[in-house]
Amino acid sequence: MKLKLSEIFFSIQGEGPLVGMPSLFFRLYGCNLRCSWCDTPYAREPHPFFEKKVEELIQYWRENFPRIPYVVLTGGEPLMQEGAIPFLEALVFHGAKPLLETNGSLPLKDVPKEVLIVMDLKPPSSGMEEFNLYENLHYLTLKDAVKFVLKDKKDFDWAIDTIIKWRLLEKTQVFFSPAHPFMSASHLAGLILETRLPIRLQVQLHKMLGLK
Numbered sequence: 001m002k003l004k005l006s007e008i009f010f011s012i013q014g015e016g017p018l019v020g021m022p023s024l025f026f027r028l029y030g031c032n033l034r035c036s037w038c039d040t041p042y043a044r045e046p047h048p049f050f051e052k053k054v055e056e057l058i059q060y061w062r063e064n065f066p067r068i069p070y071v072v073l074t075g076g077e078p079l080m081q082e083g084a085i086p087f088l089e090a091l092v093f094h095g096a097k098p099l100l101e102t103n104g105s106l107p108l109k110d111v112p113k114e115v116l117i118v119m120d121l122k123p124p125s126s127g128m129e130e131f132n133l134y135e136n137l138h139y140l141t142l143k144d145a146v147k148f149v150l151k152d153k154k155d156f157d158w159a160i161d162t163i164i165k166w167r168l169l170e171k172t173q174v175f176f177s178p179a180h181p182f183m184s185a186s187h188l189a190g191l192i193l194e195t196r197l198p199i200r201l202q203v204q205l206h207k208m209l210g211l212k
Contacts, residue, residue: 001083002051004029006043006076010065013072014206016118016145017173018099023070024061025212028084031076033103035126037151037179043076054087058094074101085110104146105131108139117144118175123158125151125179137166145173147202151182156191163197175202 006027013023027040029049041047052060061071071091078084079102091098092114100111104119105128111117119136122128126149140146146168148159159176168174176199178188185203192199206212 001054001086003054003057003081003083003087004049004051006040006047006049008057008060009212010068011211012206012209013070013099014204014209014211015177015202016099016101016147016175017116017143018070019202019205021070022068023072023099024065024068025072025074026057026087028073028075028078028081030080031103032080033077033105033122033126033128033131035103035122035128037126037149037182039180040076054083054090057087058090061091061096062094069095069097070099071096072099072101075103077103077106079106079108079111085112088112088115103128103131104136105133107133108136111139118147119144120147120149121159121162123148123150123155125155125182134166137168137171140172142172145175147175147177149177149179150188151179153191155179156188160195160197163199169198173200174198175200177202177204180204 006029009025013021031044088098092112099116101118150156178185189201
């Protein structure tokens with residue numbers, strides 16, 4: 001089984017529960033959404049891609065990064081591809097600690113329970129709010145995370161209402177990230193502090209360090 005990829009790279013994980021950890025990234029090609037502030041448009045049409053077999057990707061990880069257990073499937077939207085789940089299963093089988101970054105619009109029911117999931121919920125400013133698949137929240141645990149990328153106060157208020165409605169803080173970790181360049185991290189931090197809720201601010205550490 002083959003996967004379409006935009007790029008493969010080794011870097012510091014800049015977001016989510018594994019922030020700061022050296023990780024191997026497989027950026028899968030293609031996305032079913034078109035967020036207004038997307039920061040990876042090169043991972044979808046009409047930009048180029050290449051193909052690799054799942055076995056080749058496993059071999060690449062084991063030969064080049066044998067002491068790095070953290071392997072990230074990101075995109076685009078990884079779950080668009082039929083081979084994404086078999087790839088995650090193979091990573092688990094071979095002793096990796098996979099992380100799936102998903103836009104939250106496609107079902108998570110077949111993702112192996114060992115996989116750490118970071119799932120987006122798209123706010124109004126994205127233009128993609130209608131595609132949020134809320135039933136996916138039932139598959140998340142305290143090891144996983146929901147990520148909100150927020151452009152303005154309207155997005156922020158929507159995110160707080162969503163957290164309360166779905167009792168997210170009882171189910172999983174919650175991260176707020178500012179949509180660059182529309183909201184500053186310091187402004188978002190102030191809004192979070194006002195709520196007195198255990199929401200984690202994330203600021204894309206890899207970009208601050210000048211890394212991919």
